[in-house]
Amino acid sequence: MALQKTDKIWHKGKLIRWEDATVHVMAHVIHYGSSVFEGVRCYAPPSGPAIFRAQEHIQRLLDSAKIYRMDVGFGCEELVTAMTDLVRANGIWPCYLRPIAFRGYGDAGVTPVNCPVEVYVVNYPWGKYLTQDDSGVDVCVSSWTRIAPNTLPALAKAGANYMNSQLIRMEATTNGYAEGIALDANGYVSEGSGENVFIVRNGVLQTAPLGNSVLPGITRDSILKLARDLGIPVAEAGIPREMLYIADEAFFTGTAAEVTPIRSVDRIPVGKGDVGPITRALQREFFGIVHGTQPDRFHWLTPVPVGSKQPVGV
Numbered sequence: 681m682a683l684q685k686t687d688k689i690w691h692k693g694k695l696i697r698w699e700d701a702t703v704h705v706m707a708h709v710i711h712y713g714s715s716v717f718e719g720v721r722c723y724a725p726p727s728g729p730a731i732f733r734a735q736e737h738i739q740r741l742l743d744s745a746k747i748y749r750m751d752v753g754f755g756c757e758e759l760v761t762a763m764t765d766l767v768r769a770n771g772i773w774p775c776y777l778r779p780i781a782f783r784g785y786g787d788a789g790v791t792p793v794n795c796p797v798e799v800y801v802v803n804y805p806w807g808k809y810l811t812q813d814d815s816g817v818d819v820c821v822s823s824w825t826r827i828a829p830n831t832l833p834a835l836a837k838a839g840a841n842y843m844n845s846q847l848i849r850m851e852a853t854t855n856g857y858a859e860g861i862a863l864d865a866n867g868y869v870s871e872g873s874g875e876n877v878f879i880v881r882n883g884v885l886q887t888a889p890l891g892n893s894v895l896p897g898i899t900r901d902s903i904l905k906l907a908r909d910l911g912i913p914v915a916e917a918g919i920p921r922e923m924l925y926i927a928d929e930a931f932f933t934g935t936a937a938e939v940t941p942i943r944s945v946d947r948i949p950v951g952k953g954d955v956g957p958i959t960r961a962l963q964r965e966f967f968g969i970v971h972g973t974q975p976d977r978f979h980w981l982t983p984v985p986v987g988s989k990q991p992v993g994v
């Protein structure tokens with residue numbers, strides 16, 4: 681989806697013009713991939729704009745930065761406020777938010793010496809990801825392995841990890857699939873290029889544990905909480921590749937993908953090839969909460985105080 685420019689970008693406590701949010705070609709991040717970032721959705725329930733799991737996203741950003749010894753210089757509440765301030769200032773919702781911290785311009789070389797950590801938050805309109813089709817997506821198992829333990833840390837949402845994601849996704853789309861599912865270094869199901877994976881088999885909802893090179897997805901966590909709340913048995917356990925072929929249901933979760941059913945893997949239909957009952961029940965709960973047709977019983981939405989302001993068209 682084409683990036684739609686907005687008016688302002690948050691940079692270290694100030695709202696600057698979109699055009700002024702630039703980086704020098706010798707910034708550390710450009711050469712060595714030294715960024716950590718988040719992808720967050722702001723929804724538009726009838727009560728007004730509301731950011732989904734804002735604190736959890738910012739906490740993950742701070743965790744990613746900590747793993748990489750990066751001092752962001754702002755705390756969780758300050759960055760949550762940065763997001764609400766930006767949504768209000770730009771007058772754009774629903775939208776996608778992209779907080780990012782990276783090592784800027786300093787000395788040359790891999791060791792980040794004198795490279796200030798830059799922090800920005802950007803927001804822009806964004807619709808559905810992967811498909812517009814409610815019946816789900818056709819995916820493949822990638823020939824690329826997900827980043828192995830103790831190479832690039834999978835728990836960190838770091839820019840560099842997305843080199844691996846790009847290989848997975850480019851291969852999948854080149855071969856006519858919506859997305860690829862990568863296996864981990866031991867051959868167990870890991871995740872999509874930008875989504876966690878769930879399957880249902882004999883009534884049990886299963887997803888890969890965090891040790892199988894997956895990002896600790898905020899949507900993954902939300903679905904696990906919803907499933908437990910609905911009394912659906914849940915297992916976080918290693919999933920062999922072939923389980924994808926004999927699963928009754930499968931779906932992706934992610935901020936971008938939300939809850940997207942998987943209708944086939946490697947051209948083998950998942951279950952009957954339609955959206956199964958557990959996937960539907962979880963979709964109903966998830967979308968009900970974010971779109972405000974159900975109470976926010978887990979307190980997942982951070983309201984953006986906009987008064988009577990209406991969103992602007994972009």
Ligand SMILES: Cc1ncc(COP(=O)(O)O)c(C=O)c1O
Binds near residue numbers: 899
């Ligand atoms: C590699 C990867 N896995 C999983 C996810 C899902 O995480 P979340 O639900 O927090 O968006 C994402 C998206 O951020 C991702 O990029």
